[in-house]
Amino acid sequence: MHNLTPNEERHAESLEEIRSSPFLQADCGSSEHLGAALEELSPLRRYNDEWADVELDQNFLGCALRFTDLGAQWRTSRKKLPRIQGEFNLLNLHDVLNQREGPAATVPDASESQLRFLSELRFFDHTPRSGSGRLTYVRLRPGVAPLEIWYSAVADIGSDPYPPGFIRMDITYCQYLDALLLTKGTYGWQYLYTDVPLGRGDxxxxxxxxxxxxxxxxEIFPQYDYTPLRDRLEARR
Structure with a gap:
């Protein structure tokens, strides 16, 4: 690997931590392939006329990743370990912006305002290896900085005026990428950054x-501090 940004190096190392861990059984993508330079993203009207006034600020561009196949699906590999699993797959921003439509087709009987909201969403993290339907979106809306991050899953989440199954995360795009270094995509980690009460039976x-x-x-990734995530889980019980 060469010419990686500091943040790209961190995520390439994190993927290798998953791949090389004797405690995880993993199907990993690659950090070897990079997409086009991020400077080529602007202006966004090249992708969609409605995004002419949407801005990707310097913080957003500074932490964004150029990888084209950065992802993994994994589970714990030993009987005496906690039975956990996870998955993530981060899209290159060019692929995010090239998505023709938002997820409107997944919401039957959506109102006009809900359709407008859905048209502003483009997913950047998903679970293609398992097909479990978990997706994270950036909301491309003019005049908003930082851009909102939304999570969608097959669960009873969200509330009016937004469609069922969608919930806003209390996190920025850059913070999302940072959290992914810790969680490695553990299923459900996104709820730690929402107002969902996790004490519910479902x-x-x-x-x-x-x-x-x-x-x-x-224990297996001692280089990371998990105290903030532990505090978030306790606050949502």
Missing amino acids: FRETVGYLEGMLELFP
């Missing part, structure tokens, strides 16, 4: 994954 499996992550990962 989140029992998700809480199990998160508790297992916070038990195991400080």
Whole structure:
């Protein structure tokens, strides 16, 4: 690998941590292939006329990744370990912006305002290896900085006026990438950055994954500080 930004180096190293861990069984992508330079993203009207006044600020561009196949699906590999699993797959921003439509087709009977909201979403993280339908979106809306991050899953989340199944994360794009270094895509980690009460019975499996992550990962990835995630989980019980 060469000519990586500092943040790209961190994520390439994180992918290798998953791949090389004796505690995880993983199907990993690659950090070897880079897409086009991020400077070529502007102006956004090249991708969609409605994004003419949407700005990607310097913080956003400074932390963005050029990889074209950065992702992994994994699970713990030993019987005595917590039974946890996860997945992520980060899209190159060119691929994000080249998506022709938002997720409107997934929401039947959406209102006009909900359709407008859905038209502003483009996913940048998803779960293609498992097909589990978890997606994270950036909302491309003019005059908003930093851009909003939204999560969608097959779960009873979200509330009016937004469509069911979508919930805003209390996190920026750059903070999302930072959190992914810690969580490695553990299923449900995104809920730690929402207002969903995880004490609900239908989140029992998700809480199990998160508790297992916070038990195991400080041991196998001691270079990371998991205290903030532990505090977030306790605050949402």
